Amino acid sequence: MPYIPHTPADQEAMLAAIGVESLDELFADIPPTLRASRLDLPPGKSEDAVLRHLAALAAKNRTDLLSFLGAGFYDHAIPAAVDALAGRSEFVTAYTPYQAEASQGLLQAIFEYQTAMARLLDMEVANASLYDGGTALYEAIMMAVRLTKRTRIVISECVNPIYRVMLTSYTTNLNLTLVTVPQRGGAPDIAALMRALDGNTAAIIVQNPNFFGTIEDYTALFATAHRHDALAILSVYPILQSILRTPGAMGADIAVAEGQSLGLPLSFGGPYLGIMTCRKALVRQMPGRIVGRTVDSTGKTGFVLTLQAREQHIRRDKATSNICSNQALCALRALIYICLLGPEGLQRTAQLAMERAHYAARRLGALPGVRVYNTGPFGNEFALQLPVRAYAVIDALLAKNIVPGFPLGRYYPGLDNHLLVACTEKTSREDIGILAEYIGGCL
Amino acid sequence: MKTVFATSRPGRAGVWPPAPQTEPAALIEPRLLREKRPCLPELSELDVVRHFTGLSRLNFSVDGNFYPLGSCTMKYNPKFTEAVAAHPGFTALHPLIPQLRGAGHFTQGALEVLYETERFLCAITGMHAFTLQPLAGAHGELTGVMLMAAYHRDKGNRKTTILVPDSAHGTNPASAAIAGYQVVSIPSHEGIIDPAAMEKVLNEDVAGLMMTCPNTLGLFERHLPRIVELVHSVDGLLYYDGANLNAIMGKMRVGDAGFDIVHINLHKTFATPHGGGGPGAGPVGVSARLEPYLPISRVVKLEDGQYYLNYDYPKSIGYIAPFYGNFGVILKAYAYLLRLGREGVVRVAENAVLAANYLRARLRGHLEIPYDRTCMHEFVASVAELAASHGVRALDIAKALLDRGHYAPTIYFPLIVKECLMIEPTETESKETLDGFVDDLVDIVKTARINPAAIQAAPHHLPVARLDEVRAARAMELTDDAGLSEVMEITAESDTHA
Numbered sequence: 001m002p003y004i005p006h007t008p009a010d011q012e013a014m015l016a017a018i019g020v021e022s023l024d025e026l027f028a029d030i031p032p033t034l035r036a037s038r039l040d041l042p043p044g045k046s047e048d049a050v051l052r053h054l055a056a057l058a059a060k061n062r063t064d065l066l067s068f069l070g071a072g073f074y075d076h077a078i079p080a081a082v083d084a085l086a087g088r089s090e091f092v093t094a095y096t097p098y099q100a101e102a103s104q105g106l107l108q109a110i111f112e113y114q115t116a117m118a119r120l121l122d123m124e125v126a127n128a129s130l131y132d133g134g135t136a137l138y139e140a141i142m143m144a145v146r147l148t149k150r151t152r153i154v155i156s157e158c159v160n161p162i163y164r165v166m167l168t169s170y171t172t173n174l175n176l177t178l179v180t181v182p183q184r185g186g187a188p189d190i191a192a193l194m195r196a197l198d199g200n201t202a203a204i205i206v207q208n209p210n211f212f213g214t215i216e217d218y219t220a221l222f223a224t225a226h227r228h229d230a231l232a233i234l235s236v237y238p239i240l241q242s243i244l245r246t247p248g249a250m251g252a253d254i255a256v257a258e259g260q261s262l263g264l265p266l267s268f269g270g271p272y273l274g275i276m277t278c279r280k281a282l283v284r285q286m287p288g289r290i291v292g293r294t295v296d297s298t299g300k301t302g303f304v305l306t307l308q309a310r311e312q313h314i315r316r317d318k319a320t321s322n323i324c325s326n327q328a329l330c331a332l333r334a335l336i337y338i339c340l341l342g343p344e345g346l347q348r349t350a351q352l353a354m355e356r357a358h359y360a361a362r363r364l365g366a367l368p369g370v371r372v373y374n375t376g377p378f379g380n381e382f383a384l385q386l387p388v389r390a391y392a393v394i395d396a397l398l399a400k401n402i403v404p405g406f407p408l409g410r411y412y413p414g415l416d417n418h419l420l421v422a423c424t425e426k427t428s429r430e431d432i433g434i435l436a437e438y439i440g441g442c443l
Numbered sequence: 444m445k446t447v448f449a450t451s452r453p454g455r456a457g458v459w460p461p462a463p464q465t466e467p468a469a470l471i472e473p474r475l476l477r478e479k480r481p482c483l484p485e486l487s488e489l490d491v492v493r494h495f496t497g498l499s500r501l502n503f504s505v506d507g508n509f510y511p512l513g514s515c516t517m518k519y520n521p522k523f524t525e526a527v528a529a530h531p532g533f534t535a536l537h538p539l540i541p542q543l544r545g546a547g548h549f550t551q552g553a554l555e556v557l558y559e560t561e562r563f564l565c566a567i568t569g570m571h572a573f574t575l576q577p578l579a580g581a582h583g584e585l586t587g588v589m590l591m592a593a594y595h596r597d598k599g600n601r602k603t604t605i606l607v608p609d610s611a612h613g614t615n616p617a618s619a620a621i622a623g624y625q626v627v628s629i630p631s632h633e634g635i636i637d638p639a640a641m642e643k644v645l646n647e648d649v650a651g652l653m654m655t656c657p658n659t660l661g662l663f664e665r666h667l668p669r670i671v672e673l674v675h676s677v678d679g680l681l682y683y684d685g686a687n688l689n690a691i692m693g694k695m696r697v698g699d700a701g702f703d704i705v706h707i708n709l710h711k712t713f714a715t716p717h718g719g720g721g722p723g724a725g726p727v728g729v730s731a732r733l734e735p736y737l738p739i740s741r742v743v744k745l746e747d748g749q750y751y752l753n754y755d756y757p758k759s760i761g762y763i764a765p766f767y768g769n770f771g772v773i774l775k776a777y778a779y780l781l782r783l784g785r786e787g788v789v790r791v792a793e794n795a796v797l798a799a800n801y802l803r804a805r806l807r808g809h810l811e812i813p814y815d816r817t818c819m820h821e822f823v824a825s826v827a828e829l830a831a832s833h834g835v836r837a838l839d840i841a842k843a844l845l846d847r848g849h850y851a852p853t854i855y856f857p858l859i860v861k862e863c864l865m866i867e868p869t870e871t872e873s874k875e876t877l878d879g880f881v882d883d884l885v886d887i888v889k890t891a892r893i894n895p896a897a898i899q900a901a902p903h904h905l906p907v908a909r910l911d912e913v914r915a916a917r918a919m920e921l922t923d924d925a926g927l928s929e930v931m932e933i934t935a936e937s938d939t940h941a
Contacts, residue, residue: 001790002782003519003714005873006797014801014874023793026800026817027694029663034700039693040566044784047523054778058532060552069537072765079458081488083529089506089716090499093520096720098512098853100912101905102845105501106719112447115922120481125921128720131578134765142621162765169738169761173592173623215475243467245475267528268553269538269766270578271722283919289720293923294915297900302907306915317626322581322617329718336495339447340457342485351463354470377471391544398546406539425460 002044066431067403068360070381070422072133072160072211073269074261076239076349077426079340082263086333096289096328100304101296106328107303110291113335120241120338120346121255122248123277128289129331130274130323133258134163137205137235138170139276139287139321140254144203144231145176146285146320152177153203154196156188158210159235161411183412185375186212186383190221197228203254207235208244212408212420213357213381214374215244222251238262238275238334239353240379242346247277254278263337264330273330283307287321349425353380356423356432363436364421369443373418381422383408383415387443390419396442397435404435444501447484447494448925457488482926501906503850505716509876511802513821513853513865514612514659516689516711518795521782524715524775533774538766542740547751554750557767558742560777561726567788568685568705569698570728574737575768580686582763583706583725584618584653586738589760590704590729591651591680592622593736597758600678602650608636610660610857615653615684624650631859634660634814638669645673651680651703657690657819659857659865661799671701680704680733688712689869690796690820693789703730712791713776724772738763794870795820798877802868805881809888813860821867823860824852826888830862835891835898837862840884842901842909843891847883 006014011023020026027035045053067075086092090105097103097110110128117126130136141153153171155164157180164180171178181192188206197204204225209215222232234252236244239261247255259273260266278286284307292306341349357380365372369387372378386393390407397404409416423432467476486494503510510517528534533553541550561573577583588605595602605619608629616626627644629636635658652674656664664670674681683697685707691697692712697705709715710723717723729737739759740752767773783791796819803812803822810824830836841851841864853865868877891898902908 001787001794003521003871004790004794005871006794010874011794011797014797018797018800018804020800020817023797026793026796027691029665029817029819030691030695031665031668034667034695036569036694036696036699039785039788041563041780041785041788044787045781047521047782050778050781051523051526053781054527054556054774055530055532057552057555058530060555061532061536062549063532063535065540065549067537067540069539071539073538075535075537077460079488081457081492085492085495085499087525088496088499090502090504091719092525092716093505093507094502094719095510095512095515095517095717099503099841099845099851100910101842101902101907102503102508102850103501103719104906105498108444108446108501109495109498111921112923115446115448116483118922119483122477122481131582131721132765134762135578135582162762165762166765169589169763172760173589175623215471217475241477242481243477246477249478265534265771266537267534268536268550268770270764270769271771272765280919280921283921290921292915292918293920294911294918296908296910298908300907302910304910304912304915306912306921307919309916317616317620319613319617319620322585322614322621323579326720327718327722328720329716330722332495332719335447336491339484339486339491339494340488341460342456342458343480343483344485345456345458345460346483347467347480348460348463351465351467351470352460354467355463355465358470377475379471394543395545398543398549403537403540403543403546407543410542 065401065403066434068405068421068435069403071406071420072258073266074422074424075266075426076261076424078263078265081340082333082336085336086329091329091332097305104302107291109332109335110328111293111303113331114291116335116338117275117277120238121236121277122246123255124280125283126277127286128291128326130276130288131327132272132274133256134166136256136274136276137163138167140233140256141167141203143254143285144233147231147282148202150200150202151175152179152200154179154181154193154201155205156181156193157183158188158212159205159207160211186373187214187376193221194224197225197230199228201228201230203231203233205233209237209240209379212374212383213378214376215379217245217250219250240350243350253282259334262334264333271327271330273327273334285320288323289326352425353423356427357382359429360421360423360432363432364439367436367440367443380424381420384419384421386417386419389416393419393439393442397438400438402435402438404439444497446923446925448923450490451484451486451926453485455485455487457486457491508848508850509872509880510850511852511866511868512850513867514686516867516869518714518869519871520714520716521779524778527778528771528774541752551750554742556774556777558744558750560773563780564726564728567692568728569696570705571731572734572737573726573728575726575773576738576764577725577727578764578769579721579723580706580708580725581614581618583727584614585622586727586763587682587704587706588618588622590733590736593760594680594733595650603648605650606644606652608654609859610658611653611655612659612684612686619653634662635664636666636670638666638673641670641673645677647677649677649679651682653682653684655684655687657687660814660823661818661821662814663819667700686711687820690792692792694792698730703733709772709776714779715772715775722769722772724769736760791870798868798870798872802866802877802881809885821865824864824866825860825862827862829888829891833891833895835895837864839898839901840864840887843887843898846902846904849880849883
């Protein structure tokens with residue numbers, strides 16, 4: 001039997017040591033009425049047969065598409081060294097570093113990851129990671145609710161709508177009110193966001209660049225939030241964060257991000273990486289694992305999980321969160337990616353993606369009846385307003401194996417003619433030329 | 444080792460993307476830009492490779508060490524599943540493609556993986572339907588409690604509490620509380636739930652019971668049928684925490700036993716690697732009456748054999764993850780299940796239980812075993828006597844085991860046994876490994892009686908000696924400051940809003 005080492009002789013010796021006659025005797029505590037009568041699984045296959053089956057399934061997926069799909073999840077180049085290093089089985093097959101002395105490699109890596117995230121987002125502290133960008137945003141809200149003891153959350157409609165639906169799901173049972181302030185021209189209405197703040201507002205949530213790709217400076221909004229004693233929560237895109245004004249500089253209390261763009265493949269939606277950073281004063285309300293530097297009994301530097309009094313295995317129902325793990329391997333990938341690119345490589349990647357998107361906006365915006373919907377500056381993604389339904393273009397281009405972008409009408413009623421187009425450093429001018437040609441052909 | 448920040452050399456880089464043609468300020472106004480570049484490591488590719496290879500060597504892992512961490516099921520992770528998850532036909536797939544109307548045919552292979560994995564998990568657990576969306580075990584718990592709440596809300600039930608046995612994982616009460624419920628703890632009797640004690644706290648306010656079975660003592664809840672009956676009598680729901688499914692997989696189907704909601708840990712029972720703490724996956728299965736509330740989207744198979752994502756479930760709790768779960772993890776579990784098949788699944792449980800009972804029998808007489816009867820996949824030992832007589836505690840024993848090359852069992856959990864070691868060997872460890880562990884543990888206990896100081900000072904042979912956790916919590920040094928002097932401006936700026 002695969003992966004089970006016991007020979008019949010081993011089993012016999014072990015049963016004898018236990019003092020039972022058969023394996024079945026070990027299951028005597030399961031009442032006979034509850035014994036499984038059937039198990040509707042196929043017979044086992046050889047490793048080779050499983051690999052062939054999975055390769056055949058993989059072949060049914062089309063990954064040779066020319067795609068301009070982003071919407072918060074981006075196809076960046078991943079250096080081979082990320083896979084090689086993060087694939088080392090000393091990392092892959094370890095678990096949460098409960099025994100710090102036997103887990104220094106992972107603990108130091110997480111400490112370095114926390115440092116890298118704090119520096120990239122220009123915030124004071126980061127945790128060891130959360131599941132994804134959406135759950136990170138939910139945890140940020142819960143932090144704000146605990147800290148302010150208030151129940152109202154103001155959120156911009158420009159925050160990724162996938163995350164907004166998640167927040168609605170999570171807050172249904174919690175007597176929290178989510179107030180969504182509508183977007184205008186792909187940008188938040190800052191004045192309306194300010195007006196939405198009141199004495200019961202726990203937090204205001206915005207995103208930069210927002211779902212439409214628009215870039216903002218939220219410094220004034222955050223200052224207004226602070227005048228209402230509400231927390232300022234900002235969701236960012238890590239690659240562009242290497243060049244954009246930072247959450248720290250804007251005065252954010254909590255900054256979160258989806259870390260997928262930092263060396264994680266798209267992989268059909270996961271595993272991804274929830275980045276969470278905050279001001280140090282709030283760290284005791286931050287959920288998830290946190291690694292700290294300390295010394296051993298001989299004075300040598302080492303690393304441990306710290307501030308565990310916040311956590312579920314000690315606090316049980318009074319814990320800051322039910323989270324008992326992190327996305328350690330994904331965090332490790334992000335750290336290795338950042339180390340390989342360095343600040344220069346990250347900024348170049350961001351700038352290249354932005355250059356391509358701005359070129360695409362010029363080309364596509366010049367097509368008859370087409371205009372760029374964003375009224376403000378944008379980064380590597382932008383919305384196009386088409387003279388036809390977005391789906392007319394998507395349907396036509398899918399037939400040519402081109403995914404021209406994301407139909408905004410899916411989440412924004414009234415934007416049925418609008419297409420969200422993303423570029424990365426992998427998008428070439430030729431790709432954009434092909435896109436422009438085909439979109440032009442459908443108008 | 445020095446941190447990666449302390450080894451940085453300005454001007455180096457591992458990867459050089461082509462130089463952009465413009466400056467950021469040519470595309471966006473300077474007020475929207477960062478004032479200083481982030482102070483991140485500047486290293487050659489080889490520098491990076493040496494650093495992380497060096498770090499990896501400071502780590503225990505299943506591939507390198509016996510890892511008997513109770514309730515974590517640290518079994519061997521077959522290598523071929525890594526190859527499956529790394530296939531570009533899966534890794535390059537954007538999750539939004541099947542959500543574009545008319546683009547579902549581009550992702551048929553991935554949707555089939557999801558559909559078939561759900562079907563396998565239904566077969567193993569006897570549940571009616573599954574969602575693969577939960578991103579970890581605790582996330583599965585939260586999803587399960589949300590499903591419970593949705594069911595009661597829909598039925599107009601006014602329920603406020605959730606029962607949790609005192610032997611439960613800490614995540615159970617935390618998940619229940621986070622979903623808005625009050626937690627009522629049920630004391631265990633002789634290691635398992637006592638239906639009489641439960642009846643005392645059972646009333647119409649009870650939304651449900653969260654149960655781990657076998658429980659954290661490794662004991663099967665023998666009164667299960669009666670407990671199910673009691674909870675259902677107040678229209679409460681039974682939640683099965685599948686953390687310990689490895690013990691009963693193929694032997695008993697929890698759906699047949701009357702459970703309404705189940706979460707399972709693909710990274711435990713289904714051999715996907717733990718990755719140093721994640722990513723895992725915590726799929727949730729439900730009985731037929733709870734199916735309408737499952738998160739969306741759901742994968743549906745049409746009569747023509749095509750798969751598509753259905754969002755049309757008006758009673759659904761909504762999105763609990765951005766997409767379809769940790770797909771890369773799900774792939775590995777699916778491949779593992781295909782490899783094991785019907786027969787293999789049963790052998791896993793049998794040999795996991797055999798190994799745990801063998802260790803229990805071998806350690807009898809050397810350690811206290813408070814519930815010394817047939818256990819399932821794990822058992823709990825205690826060194827309370829040794830702690831009282833020689834001042835050598837479970838923590839010391841754990842550190843001494845590290846010195847001998849074994850990862851330590853889970854310690855100080857469950858909370859109901861003093862100075863405990865919770866030991867789960869799994870089915871993949873050989874008899875020689877188990878014997879070696881016993882010999883070392885017995886020797887450690889013997890040494891502790893003769894020279895307690897040697898054990899109290901362990902570990903002696905690891906990269907660091909015992910670490911000062913109190914100092915870590917007090918000093919709160921959570922980030923490195925190496926190299927920051929060059930970017931003092933940013934530090935000063937972030938201080939202004941501290």
